[in-house]
Amino acid sequence: MVDILHQVGVVAPLDEVYRAVSTPEGLAGWWTVDTTGKSEVGEQLAFRFGELGGFDMEVLALDPAGHVRWKVVDGPPEWIGTEVDWQLKQRGAYTNVLFKHEGWREPVEFMHHCSTKWATFLLSLKGLVETGRGRPSPDDVKIDDWN
Secondary structure: OOEEEEEEEOOOOHEEEEEEHEEEEEEEEOEEEOEEEEEOOOOEEEOOOHHHHHEEEEEEEEOOOOOEEEEEEEHHHOOOOOEEEEEEEEEOOOOEEEEEEEOOOOOOOHHHOOOOOOOOHHHHHHHHHHHOOOOEEEEOOOOOOOO
């Protein structure tokens, strides 16, 4: 199994970052405007990216002290069964976001694309929380011919 790992520091209290990664409204502000569902353990969130399709995630963990975890239940074959994990740690003025997209079966080319896209979206998250303006899809940074 292979994982995607990233870290970004956000100059904001942990509870603000937590809301941005745990609620449909927060997620729509930095990942994709087409975010729906219930952010409750056992429920699902749906993320759509226009004609590119999207992902359905089962919410596995929600801890306001700094942890969110999802399992991909629908989407591209490479994503199904993988898990997305958010660990938030307050250090001074920063909330450090430790991000993992775990359980890829192999490091295929699409994984490389997704790793870079996650990085751009984490910077979008940082922008949303720090300035009030993220770059969710469809206004996200385009990096290659997949988007």
